[in-house]
Amino acid sequence: MINISLKLAILAAGESVSLFYKEQLEYFFGDAVAITAYSIENGSVFSPKNEDVYLVTTVSFECNEDILKYIPKDKHIIIGDVTFKNSTINRLKEFPINTKALLVNSSPKMASETITLLYKKGVNNIQFFPYYPNSMETYSDIDIAITPGETRYIPNQITNILDIQNRVLDRNTLIEIATTIGCDYLLDTKRFTTYFDEISNGGIGIETLIEKNSILRQQISTITKSEGIGVIEFDVNEKIQSCNNLALNLLDEDRSNLLFKVVQNIVLKEGVQSSKKTKNIFQTIYKNKKEEQINLLFIPIIKNDNVAYTYCLIRKNKDMKRENEIEKEYLKRGHYSRYTFSDIITEDTRLIKTKEMAKKMAKMNAAILITGESGTGKELFAHSIHNASERRELPFVALNCAALNESILESELFGYEEGAFTGAKKGGKIGLFEIAHNGTIFLDEIEGMSQTLQLKLLRVLQEKEIIRVGGDKLISIDVRVIAATNENILSLVKEKKFRIDLYYRLNALPINILPLRERIGDLEILINYFKKNLDLNFIFTEKAKKLMFQYNWPGNIRELKNCMEYFCCLNERIIETTMLPEYIKENIDLKEDKNQSTDFLLILEILNILKKSEKNEKGIGRSYILKCLKETNFEISEAIIRRLLQDMNKKGYIISTVGRGGSKITQLGKEMANNK
Structure with missing residues (x-):
């Protein structure tokens, strides 16, 4: 009998969903961990808890952040993601193109997230419309309803119903649970390997799968099937345990010279030893016997603070000229992130929770949509997310979509070929998506993008490739997209000004930033921060300070900073009410006697x-x-x-x-x- 050493809590929105996840985890882990299911629906999430590990679904976290109060601060939290099995996705793809269907779920948030997930899984033949209890929309022209187990909410007039059942926990969530509770050995069992095949979408990001402290053999085995990637596994004694055919071809080596032998190839040996010594990723470029340049990435797998084994990923450098060109352009333009989460100054508990959620989102690769009024710090969050991600050493490119007209914005984003239009530079121009390759692109005021460019952006998110203006060559890119808006995008969707499918693609991971007037308690610490930053040394009279707090700051943090710079120009030691900017005095109807x-x-x-x-x-x-x-x-x-x-x-x-x-x-x- 296995001695249970850890307790795991599942926190979900619905009671049936939390019990479903409990049943799923018990199937995989058996008696290796004690599992308790909690839900917002029955109120059990709001009771004191003493489990060791907490699995919180993204939906429940977004629905009610108060649940975090009932999780001990020193405990491990896993933000769980869910997916659908391949059989479900294939069934949905059988519908005719441009099919209209209601996506029925128990809340607006859950309906929206389910639509986003289905679009991400490639179900582009169906136009989904969210439907939930108390929905104001009637959708009289739609006769199909699709629901993940929530048939009770389907309108009575709908007769064509497809129940796709509850979503299941995804690969990364199960792997994180396994490593956290010390059950990584179970990942080699048939239960897991079969399940991973059932939910695999074939789009596995190589570097994402190989994070130093959370990668296992099961994850690496999927890489060997990837096109264009050679993989070699070394054990702790630098002996080659496995290698795929592509690795042999790229190295121009015979399997019998490599497999189950201590590495002799000088470049391979140097790479393995360097990554073992530093316990960090080591990268080098190697020219094989055919005079082909290949890129070798050595990744040490750490267990108990020691290198257990090492993987070498091998790619052919087909377009070194393009890579060098992009790197020069990147350095020339200074595309890098300047801020981290420590630069977001706040003592507001709600904004602190938003920061913590953003830190978790940074570890993922899905698109992020940041909403908030102008001046709240959306770009600051975007910079911070990039700096907290695995892409931190790579380009961070920012662009305001509302600042440029359609043709200029298109050429900036996608680049252009020589002669594409009158005035095009000789040799063409690299676009921002190419410059941001392997990094992050931040698209501010996304609502300013035309419908035509929205469609092109949707293709980038779906296909991971672009075509330069005036060109016909497909260029593969790997870019994490962070978008921001100060508009109500859903209203624009209803007005047909913003594509609904693009909205759900971008809104995979949503973040909303509070305006300054809703966290006025931060005003004093922000004033002190700007005073220190601008080297200011003044004090407010009691009346002036009171009026600063009465003002509602429609321009938010940006307006406050401008105000502090105004005081800097005054060069006064004491700021009286008469010295406040006119717009503050006018808005608060200042009547000083x-x-x-x-x-x-x-x-x-x-x-x-x-x-x-x-x-x-x-x-x-x-x-x-x-x-x-x-x-x-x-x-x-x-x-x-x-x-x-x-x-x-x-x-x-x-x-x-x-x-x-x-x-x-x-x-x-x-x-x-x-x-x-």
Whole structure:
């Protein structure tokens, strides 16, 4: 009998779904782990928990972030992804092209995510329309409904129904669970290998599959079937355990000279030893006996902090000229990411959760759609996601889609061939998608893209290839797309201004950023951050600070930064209400009365009097202050001085003693006096 050492919790949106995943995991792992199912539907996710590992489905996480409160902070969280089996996808692909169908699910979010997944799996022959409980749309012209086990929500008038059943856990989720609970040995069993074949989409990203601490033999075995990739496996003693035919062809070696022997090839030996020594990926270029240049990538597989075995991926460098050309263009234009998640300044719990979710998304390769008002920091998030991804060392290319007209935007994105149009550069031009190859492209204000370019972008996302303007050659690319918008894209979809299929492709991983007015608690730390960054040294009067907090900041963080730069130009030590930018004063209907202005001037004058007399052992009395003020043409009563001194004492500008002790200036008071 196996001794259960770990407990695993499943957190899903629906009760039946969580039980379905429990049944699936129990099938794979048996008694190796104790599994408990929780759901938002029955409220069980909101109870205290003590499991060791928590599997949270993406849908449930997005539906209700409060569930994170009930997961102990020191526990391991796996954000699970789901997929459909090949048999389900093939069945859907049998529908005629341009078929219209309702995608019925239990919520708008779950319907949207299911549509996105089906498009990603290549079901492009069906135009899906989301339908869910209390949906306002009628769709009277549609007579087909497709649902993942939610037939109860299908409208009564629909008679043509296809139940594609619950989605299943995908390959990466199962592998992460196995490695986390120490059951990676089970991945070699027939249950797993058969299941992986049933859900494989044939589009496995090589480098993505080989992350240093989470890769196993089962994953690598799929690579040997990939076209264009040679694979060699070395054991801990540098003996070759396996190699595919392509590796032999590229190296121009005979299998009998390599298999089950300690590596003798100098380049292979150097690569294996370098990656073992550094425990890092090692890359080199090698010229074989046929004078062909091939690229060798050595990847050490780490277990218990030691290199257990090493894989060498071999590619033929067919287009070195193009690679060098792109690299030069990349360096020349400075396409790299400048920000990380540490640059996103916040103490707001909701935005902190958004950051944590974005960090998890960074590890994936699916497209991301960032929504939020102008100036909230969408590009900052895009930079940070790239810098937290496996693509961090490769290009990060940013482009505002609304800033260029259609023809210029097309040539910028896809490049063009020589003579493609009047004024085209000799030799043509590399497009941003080519420059971003293996990296990330950030498309800001995506809603500004024309319908024609939307269709071309959809092809890039589906086929991973482009054609330059005026050309006919297909160019393969591997680019992670992050899009951003400050518009309501779904409204544009309903108005037929934005393609629904492109929306679901881009919205695979959604992020929404809060406006500054909804996290006004961050205002002070942002002000201090910009002051430090801009080397500013000023303080607000109490009234000015209050008005800064009353303002709703429609331009968000960008507007706040501009405001701080405005204060920099003023070069004042104390910012009064009268010094605030006009747009702030106008929007908050500033009505500062004359008495307040007079009081402020009197306070500064009194502080200067106290400062000049601070060497006196005793404090300065009201009568002396009154005398000094009259000498400077201030007509004022002793009662007003008493009121002002009481106010200054409360604010910490002075220290007043009882009786005849008088008043003395404080350090804060000196700062006020020095910057009048």
